Amino acid sequence: MSNFVFRKFQSLGNFSADDEARLNASMQRVERIRPHTDLVQEGVHARYLNIVLEGWACRYKHLEDGRRQIIALFVPGDMCDPCVFTLDAMSHIIGTLTPVTLGRIAEKDMLEITRTSPSLSKAFWLEMLVSAEIQREWTVNLGRRTALERLAHLFCELLLRMRAVGLTKGCECDLPITQADLGDVLGLSPVHVNRTLQEIRAMGLVEVRGKRLVVHDEPALQALGLFNPNYLHLLPSPSQKG
Amino acid sequence: MSNFVFRKFQSLGNFSADDEARLNASMQRVERIRPHTDLVQEGVHARYLNIVLEGWACRYKHLEDGRRQIIALFVPGDMCDPCVFTLDAMSHIIGTLTPVTLGRIAEKDMLEITRTSPSLSKAFWLEMLVSAEIQREWTVNLGRRTALERLAHLFCELLLRMRAVGLTKGCECDLPITQADLGDVLGLSPVHVNRTLQEIRAMGLVEVRGKRLVVHDEPALQALGLFNPNYLHLLPSPSQKG
DNA sequence: CGATAGGTTGAGTCGCATCAACCGGGGTGG
DNA sequence: CCACCCCGGTTGATGCGACTCAACCTATCG
Known part of the structure; x- marks a missing residue:
């Protein structure tokens, strides 16, 4: 396995x-x-x-x-x-x-x-x-967060989920999907996903390059996305290093 | 009971x-x-x-x-x-x-x-x-439907759920919540809920009066809300009369 | 080397939010 | 019993966030 x-x-x-x-x-x-x-x-x-x-x-x-x-x-x-x-x-x-x-x-x-x-x-x-x-958290995401917040929130979630199975390197993990797919996750048009990605990168929080997600400032990203990890019910992580 | x-x-x-x-x-x-x-x-x-x-x-x-x-x-x-x-x-x-x-x-x-x-x-x-x-259907509702469609979809769902427990009279049931609460369900501002309610009423589909929901044209409402009742997994209803 | 999918950019539009004022009715206190 | 209050609903004006359309760029793959 x-x-x-x-x-x-x-x-x-x-x-x-x-x-x-x-x-x-x-x-x-x-x-x-x-x-x-x-x-x-x-x-x-x-x-x-x-x-x-x-x-x-x-x-x-x-x-x-x-x-x-x-x-x-x-x-x-x-x-x-x-x-x-x-x-x-x-x-x-x-x-x-x-x-x-x-x-x-x-x-x-x-x-x-x-x-x-x-x-x-x-x-x-x-x-x-x-x-x-x-699922419930995504409902909130779509209902009450702006495009920028939604993207930040999703990235926070994905990073933690990938980390939980040991698929991160520090604050970096795969993100092997297209911007159009991201749009279908976030309820946004592909064009707006693109612009929002640029905005979040300009803020120095996150970079997406070559199907990799690179988080530069995780606390700031969580703050931007109004992210509270409780809903993931993760165990107190024994190793954050991934 | x-x-x-x-x-x-x-x-x-x-x-x-x-x-x-x-x-x-x-x-x-x-x-x-x-x-x-x-x-x-x-x-x-x-x-x-x-x-x-x-x-x-x-x-x-x-x-x-x-x-x-x-x-x-x-x-x-x-x-x-x-x-x-x-x-x-x-x-x-x-x-x-x-x-x-x-x-x-x-x-x-x-x-x-x-x-x-x-x-x-x-x-x-x-x-x-x-x-x-x-929950999943609500995710779709918030992500991909317009305000008008969301409202129509919600009303279709509520009518069927109330009918399933025998709390409808034909196409009428209680709707004992405020427009602000509806907004928090649909991810909309209270003001826009109000205007959307007026719009849907002007179309002759639904009326909300005195905390009662009155559906005038259920098939048209379902069409407007792109509503497919499968997700509710209702039994083939023995009595639609409520 | 051309085809194609994904990404980027710009212009214009529209849906919905926000702010603010006002209305109407039911409950409460004087 | 009446005056007031407050909440919920209604309406208008204005602004912004996100969509749409369309063109163009770039990387990948057959």
Whole structure:
């Protein structure tokens, strides 16, 4: 199992070697899915739990006239739908943003795992609650923050999430998505994303170069984005270095 | 138990007389909480599951500078936090919008109920999944719909949710909240809510008078709001008459 | 070497916010 | 019982933030 997925589960509670073995045994690897591919179709009952192992994916919805809103971002270690099994059909789509490698767990294995491993089912449960918390925070982001604040807030969140799975180097991490995708996350037009990126860089807080996010002043960025990390329910980080 | 709460649980699956008795036994009634009162403080571990029996409540967050976003609306029959027990602390506040009567179930009773009654725990689980679906749809609403569309969409949702618990008369239901509260739901200023209400009324779709919502043309309202009811996961309604 | 996707820039417009004043009704205190 | 107050709603004027359209630039890839 990749190191950062291991970290992810560790961050969700006690995670034993036995748990790891069980996960590995039931996880089927699906390599290098192309970017901008839909994994799960709207209106279809989910048959697998998908864990992102490499690359970024998202949950999104389309309006009839083509407008698109990305509802959630999935970075390595994230589970795309820890809770979707019981609903008859999904009202959203899960798709890749970059080339993605998935770990896939069939529904019956999931049921078996949650029935027999308290630590793993607690991990799935926590993952679900935290993703709901993120969803709520995004609601606030879209409803009450300006473009500049939204961008700052998103960058703060992503940096912390990437750090939690050990995918940062100091205040730097991958940001492998386009400005248009960022716009669909933030409810902004691609043009305005571009200008807002320039503005935030001119303030000396953040730079985006070559699909990398480089945060120069994290406290100031958090202040700008009115960012309070509580909603991520991160453990007091044992190592900030990533 | 009030008729509409009964309906609510029926709409969430098979709900026996025995289930009803168990709920009644462990539910403590809290009468007439004042409007604009916080039920659960931010950063405090929840000790109860709250079910709204009368009135409307909401989940909201504040930004440091006073901006406020309502993240969820709770109408009679809704559970304020079916899933919050396992998280250490909440990053949001639950408060009343109108005078509210709650049914309150202590944490230990909840654990007991979910452990021993499959039908009730399935109901709680479903309620949680649907509320997550609503949250996602609101994210789209704030990110990608105009003020007029947002309002139309919200009204469509509220009408269906109220109908599901039998609190509509045809295409009419209570709407006991202020325009300022609507603004905090929709990410709009109170002034703009007012103007948008006038606009939607001038179109002949909806009227709001005396804390009542009156929908004149539900299909047209759904079209305007780009509304697709799938996300509510309502059962094929046995009776539309409310 | 051309095609194409992503990024950048400018001009013009519009949706929504803000500020401020005013109205109307229900509750309260004198 | 009346006067007042205050909250919620309404209206107008003005400004700004973000969108749209359109052109152009740049890097990558076949």
